[in-house]
Amino acid sequence: MQTQDSLFTNRNAILATMHKKEQVIAPILEQELGIKLIIRADLNTDSFGTFSRDIKRAGTQIEAARLKAEKALEITGEKIAIASEGSFAPHPHLPYISSNKEIVIFIDRELDLEIIGEEFSTDTNHNHQAIQNLESAFDFAKKVGFPEHGLIVMLNENPKDSSEVFKGINTESKLIEAVNLILKNSSTGKAHMETDMRAMYNPTRMKNIEKATRNLISKIKSCCPKCSTPGFTITQRIQGLPCGMCYAPTLLTKAVIYECKKCGFRKERLFPDGIELADPGQCTYCNP
Incomplete structure (x- = not known):
């Protein structure tokens, strides 16, 4: 009979990400479970939804994460997949405070497991603002931790498609170029600016993904006293x-x-x- 410590040792696992989440997820899973993480460049996780809303999220937060993991299993034929999904909203109990909920889902088809790690935090720079000129753009940028944290500039907060959205802005030159172009094409004289919440452009969010991954590990290592199955939570x-x-x-x-x-x-x-x-x-x- 296998022990919990040997259930995942030296097994391959697909991490469904195109936003460098492996930087915080892979070291934890490889060290704690002994699995080998694989990243596939041909897996477009943006197709399941974007924070900038040019692609609507597929279902709930958990459903979207599950779809990412299932797609990774489908295209690779592997048995283990990990995916994460974040959400940002006003705090349910604290007025004027934003919150970030991160989940990391672990699916093992061989052992018939689905375990979800979670982190709920008020540590987020999630924010947005209408801007009229470069001065207001740089004021907003300074407030949200630019350039360590990336920015998005678009015509309005509900873009029709990705052609209206400038993402991954993390230098002054990129910011000036995007703001000038959007304002030039704006019929209202305004542009919509927001924080880029993709993990590789948001170190604050990346820390919350790391915490959700550690929560996942604690759940995997919590085994049922009766049947020894991981995920006794x-x-x-x-x-x-x-x-x-x-x-x-x-x-x-x-x-x-x-x-x-x-x-x-x-x-x-x-x-x-x-x-x-x-x-x-x-x-x-x-x-x-």
């Missing part, structure tokens, strides 16, 4: 951590449920955050 959070003053249940997590996708075994773990009583400031009775 949290599928449910149960609220009700008691208040430290009145002991009434709060909205904080009291327990989590781990579940195996293969055999269905479930296990409850109390106090996953390491605290057994909630701060009274989190209690709707003590702090209404």
Whole structure:
């Protein structure tokens, strides 16, 4: 019987990326799992959606990542594929704050596994702005970390196709050229500018992809106590951590449920955050 440590050793895996995500994903997977990462230049992951919206994303975030991985398996005939997908949106609880959710999906056809690593972070420079001239363009660029972080310039925020979009702007000369050209062709005298969120042009996002990859590794190494299948992970959070003053249940997590996708075994773990009583400031009775 194979141990978890030997399930992936010396096996080939396709990493579905054209945006240099291998820089952070490959070292972790190769060191932790012993697999050999392969990049295919003929895999166009942009066909599954672009942040600049000239190509609509295929389905949900997870569905798009899954489609990338499945396409990689299809064109190579390999058994393991990894793909990632990011999303950017206003934070669900913090006004005026942007958030970045990264997922890294791991599919193993031989072992019938699908495991997803995740990272949710407010560490992002995701931003956009209408500009009227070079001065406003450079003001925006400075605010979002240019030139270490790339930029996109387009006629408007909903481009008809890629011909209206200038991507990968990471030098002053490229920025000046793109802004002048777009403004020259703009009927409104304005252009739309935004951060280029592709991984190779956004080191902040690349760090979040690295964190999602490490989360993936922790899930792969969490094996079911019953059948030893990797991916024994949290599928449910149960609220009700008691208040430290009145002991009434709060909205904080009291327990989590781990579940195996293969055999269905479930296990409850109390106090996953390491605290057994909630701060009274989190209690709707003590702090209404």
